Amino acid sequence: MPAARISQRISAIAESATLAVDAKAKALKAAGRPVIGFGAGEPDFPTPGYIVQAAIDAASQPKYHRYSPAGGLPELKQAIADKTLRDSGYKAEAAQVLVTNGGKQAVYNTFATLLDPGDEVIVPTPFWTTYPEAIRLAGGVPVEVFAGPEQEYLVTVEQLDAAVTDRTKILLFVSPSNPTGAVYSPEQVKEIGQWAAAKGLWVVTDEIYEHLTYDGVPFTSIATAVPELGDKVVILNGVAKTYAMTGWRVGWMIGPADVIKAATNLQSHATSNVSNIPQVAAIAAVSGPLTAVDEMKVAFDRRRKAIVAGLNAIEGVECPTPKGAFYVYADVRALLGKELPSASGPVRPATSAELAALILDEVEVAVVPGEAFGPSGYLRLSYALGDEDLATGVARLQDFLGKAK
Template identity: 70%
Template sequence: MSAATSPSERRVSARIGAISESATLAVDAKAKALKAAGRPVIGFGAGEPDFPTPGYIVDAAVEACRNPKYHRYTPAGGLPELKAAIAEKTLRDSGYQVDASQILVTNGGKQAIYEAFAAILDPGDEVIVPAPYWTTYPESIRLAGGVPVDVVADETTGYRVSVEQLEAARTERTKVVLFVSPSNPTGAVYSEAEAEAIGKWAVEHGLWVLTDEIYEHLVYGDAKFTSLPAIVPELRDKCIVVNGVAKTYAMTGWRVGWIVGPKDVVKAATNLQSHATSNVSNVAQIAALAAVSGNLDAVAEMRTAFDRRRQTIVRMLNEIDGVLCPEPEGAFYAYPSVKELLGKEIRGKRPATSVELAALILDEAEVAVVPGEAFGTPGYLRLSYALGDDDLVEGVSRLQKLLGEAKA
């Protein structure tokens, strides 16, 4: 659509028309469509645990379905009993004491992220976004009227940005810094000292911090999860925590997330949600209540499986000439550099970008991966290892065979 198009001629608003499709969901949809058509595609695209939701959580939802109390509207900000349980869970897991009035229950983590940015950003406000980043962050910022400012880290630093990089990106328009640890798409985990330095830098400059803690329980080896508002208490009045049940409890389809933050910001985001979607499904909220109130035994079992797969995928990827894959310390993603493969001949083609390489891999090896362009860093691929062990080995074996054919 040309810039000269008049408002009356636009069929889709400029604001919505500028939104990109979720690359990860698009890759997953294409992989599933090809499988439905009979092709043996193995998908590394979606960040979705392959485990079923634990039975006790499902049982709680079934019981809720039978209770007429949950057949009606409930408070837009969330069931009081769930908000209270989230507050208790936050203290248990993060060491961060909050009140239920500081919590808003949302339709998944994506709604939490958008509503948090919408509540604090004015047009033109800048948000520092460490890259590689999850695809939804910059789009949510733009929808809220903000301007994402990328700060890029690569494999040489374990995909972690430094305070010096953040400071170099700060301007008089900077209002928020995004902090994500463990990270999607890289699996990077910041040490407590690194996290504390970033939190204190934000306090020094009066910046807001939005921290996404959705992968808090998925850390491996010696890595430890650190909650910024817990270790930098002076940050709390300008810190918003986003979290949810999707990754920890294998509940991606249940769509329950939440915001923890200052009361005035949470109230503003709740007002927005009251007009946008009203309350989250009551049945899903009761399932989430069972999840956050229960023990973490099922989570520990899933984490053990993810750790095993993590080690396998990193080892196998690093056996491919031209591929360099740092060991992720958290989440369930590997983020290898494939820059050395770009421009090389593979089965008669010379992919010049990671987008082209990902397309070639899907066509020739029937393996779905997400190109780094989706995460703000061309020259990389993201592979989720939240899939069965056999499929993981088969999929990476296909990559080894195909990419092993690369020649100058």
């Protein structure tokens, strides 16, 4: 029997559903179709000018034309440590920071460094599509713990406790959440962190949406709120969402020095240093004011309210109001099995994946189905797109889904 061309390990990886939806939407747009894309979590704002200028200035300096340390420019590592203390009250040294090629590499590096084959990671669900794939690539086993809209997509300690086995090593904790926009209260964060500490678990906390909360809801870092976690916590973050820098590809992980040293060794063989020019831009971002962020939040908040109201006006759609990030997670279970029109005749989508495909084909609106984040029956929509596109897209959804019978 001939050997397989592609390894089992790589063949088992699911494609990033969010990027796949975004790519299809952009391809249709390029072909002249008037597609409205709610798929990618990407602010429609340009990167603030002072950050861009820092990159332009850096590009003319020969020292940035060379290799730099695999773990990141020392001045950026220090700036990240300073920013973390400023924003979340967590004190870390520069030696505890690894600068990565975007947040995804930070996620992969962390799980690859901490997990041995068979180790389990508790993954509150709905989850960002990359988490379970990164866990599996590292030889780990993702254990999903689902919280639906009835719980505002927030898992409880009781649910987490029921998921623990003798192979459990890590709790993944994400607040504000992608894909749901859910935010845990300070009390909930503390309760969950103390539970993890009592169980002796590592906590990997993704804080990339830390500056995007609404309605006066505070962001709470579990690393700061629960000091008893000690040196068994890793913080993931990056500049992509806060500073509208998705394409610059600068993320980081903060953790115990031995973990960071090991992850840096991994990165030295995988990619070496992050491109120096974006690193300099990131220094300007994390060291500068949050004025641009606050201005973007005003627009995000306006769009958040508009999309929630628009979706909830559709019979069969239930859309909780998110408290953070820039996503809504709409419950469309009541629409599944209902008859909807299509170019080839009436159809009855049985899953949210089928419903999302139908919506794209029939009314040229791109949304991401719940299957990308956990159980079927939900749609994720990003409201980080422009106001006009948002209004047009929601109107198309109202018109189309309103025909369900």
